[in-house]
Amino acid sequence: MGQAFPENFLWGGAVAANQIEGAYLEDGKQLNVTDVVVGILNEPDLKWNPKRQKWEPALKADKVYLSHEAIDFYHRFNEDLALMEGMGFQAFRTSISWARIFPNGDETEPNEAGLRYYDELFAQMRRRGMEPVITLSHYEMPLHLLTEYGGWLNPKMIDFWMKYVDVVFRRYHNAVNYWMTFNEVNNLFRIPFVAGGVLDIHPAHPEHVNQDLTERQLYQAAHHLFVANAKTVQLGHQIDPQAKIGCMLSLSSLATYPYTCDPQDILGVMEHQHKQMLFLDVMVRGEYPGYVQRSWRENGSRPDMTQDELELIRSFPVDYIAFSYYRSTVYHAGAEIRTDTGGSAGLDNPYLKQTSPAPWRWPVDPQGLRYVCNFLTDHYHKPLFIVENGIGLDEQPDETGAIHDDFRVEYIREHLIQLREAIADGCDVMGYLYWGPIDIVSAGTGEMRKRYGFVHVDRQNDGSGTLKRTRKDSYEWFRKVIATQGEDL
Ligand code: BGP
Secondary structure, three states, X not given: OOOOOOOOOEEEEEOOHHHHOOOOOOOOOOOEHHHHOOOOXXXXXXXXXXXXXXXXXXXXXXXXXXXXXXXXXXXXXXXXXHHHHHOOOOEEEEEOOHHHHOOOOOOOOOOHHHHHHHHHHHHHHHHOOOEEEEEEEOOOOEHHHHHHHOEOOOOHHHHXXXXXXXXXXXXXXXXXXXXXXXXXXXXXXXXXXXXXXEOOOOOOOOOOOOXXXXXXXXXXXXXXHHHHHHHHHHHHHHHOOOOEEEEEEEOHHHOEEEOOOXXXXXXXXXXXXXXXXXXXXXHHHOOOXXXXXXXXXXXXXXXXXXXXXXXXXXXXXXXXXXXXXOOOEEEOOOOOOOOOOOOOOEOOOOOOOEOOOOOOOOEOOHHHHXXXXXXXXXXXXXXXXXXXXXXXXXXXXXXXXXXXXXXXXHHHXXXXXXXXXXXXXXXXXXXXXXXXXXXXXXXXXXXXXXXOOOEEEOOOOOOOOOOOEEEOHHHHHHHHHHHOOOOOO
16 A cells, blocks of 8 residues: 545546537537547648638538547436446546537627536536536637637637636536636647637638648737636636636646757757747746747747736736646657657657557656656646546457456556655645546547547447447546545555
8 A cells, every 4th residue: 555645636537528528519509620620630621612712611421520429428427427426536527618608609698508518517527526627628619710710810719718718607616616728728839720729711722721820820829828818817716716727738748858868859858848838838927938039039920919918918827737648758859759649759768668559659658747747846836737647548348348458557557656756746736637537539539449438438430339338447446546545556
C-alpha cells in the first residue's frame, strides 16, 4: 500500500459532447464543427460555393460519421452515469455543445430544449455524487459561425461567445462549480478549424480549407480567444464568486526531451515549449511574453489589439490550469516534432516502452507527467487539474465476453505513481480525470476502434453494433483505486 492522495482530490473521468452524445440534429441542434469532420486531423467536408462565395457543409452519403450517433449518451446518460457511479466517480467532465444552446450561434434567444438537456444531465451527475467539470467548448461551436463569420478570426465572435457563456453560467451556476473555457486551445496553430474555430471565409484558393491562413491571422484568432477567456473569467466570478474557471491545454508536448546534449537540441526544445507556454503566459500570468513579441517583430505577425483588451487579459487570469497529458516527445535539431495523439510522436525514445499492442504507437512515459506538473508549478504557481490521461487500445470482448485490459491498468497505475510523486514534490493537484472512461469516438481518428474505456461499447467502425455496455477488467481496478483514495494501486 502506498501513500493516499490528498483528501479533497477529485477522482473521475472525462469525455466531450461531440464524441459521446450523438443525436447530432436532435431537439433543435444544428451542425457543429466536428459534425463535418471525421478525425480532427482531417480536412472538414465543406465545399466552396462560387456563386454564393461561401463555404457550405458537404456531408457525404457513403461516409460513416460515427460522431453523429456516437454512443448515444444523449439518450442513455442515466445508464452510463450509473456505471461511473459504480466506480465511485467524484467528478465527471463533459462539455456543453454550444450548438445545442445557440444552434447557429448568432440567434438572440437560446434553445430551451438544449438547455433542458444539460439541466437533467448535471442534476443526474450530482444525484450520483459527481461534480460536473464542464468544458464550455470542446472542439465545439456552431458551424454557421465559421462559414458565416470566419469564426475566431472575427472579433464579433467574442460577443457571440459571451452571450452563450452568460446563458449557461446563469442557468447552471448552482449545479456546476468547475468550468473550463476552450479545450486544448494551444492546438489552434496545428488544427485551426476545430481547435481554433477558424475558417478563412474568402480564400484565394478554395480547393482546400484554411490553406491560405497566415501566422498573423492565427495570432489574431488566438488574441480573440484570449480576450474571450478573460471576459469569461470576469463574468463567471460575477455570477458565481465560488466558481473555479480554468484554461485547458494539451501539455503532453511540454514533455519534449532533447535527443542529445547539443545546445541546438536544447534550444529547439525551449522554442517548442515556448509555443505551448504562450497560452499559459497569457491566460495564467496575464501577459504576452517577450519571445512571442520577438516573433511578431521578426515575422510581421503582430495581431491587432487594444490597451483595454490587454488590461482585461491582465486583470482576469484563470483560477487553475487544466490539461491533458498522454505521452512525451523527443526533439533532434532539424527533425519535425509531431504532437498529434493520432499518430506516432516522431523520433523514438529508446528509454521508453511503446503502447503496443495498440496500433497507435505512443511511448509510455509516466515520469513525463511528474515533469509537466513540476514545470507548471515552477512557472505558474497555480492549482493543476489532470483532466485527460489515458490509453487507446483496439479491443473486443473474448469468447467469454470478458475484456482483459491489463495494459491499461498498468498505464494508469504508473501514471498515478508519478502523480503522487508530483504531489509530494509540492504540486497542488486538484484531481485526476481519466480520459474516455467509457468507449467513445476518437477525436483524432474519428474511429470507435481506438478505445479508452473502463466500459466497452459495442459499436464498430462501420457503424454497426448493439451499443451494449460491458465492464472491462480495469473497471473493478479503478473502483478500488478510488475507494482507497489511491493507496491501493
Ligand atoms: C485530446 C482531446 C480529446 C481526445 C483525446 C484522445 O486531444 O481533447 O478530445 O479524444 O485527445 O485523443 P484520440 O481520441 O485522438 O485518441
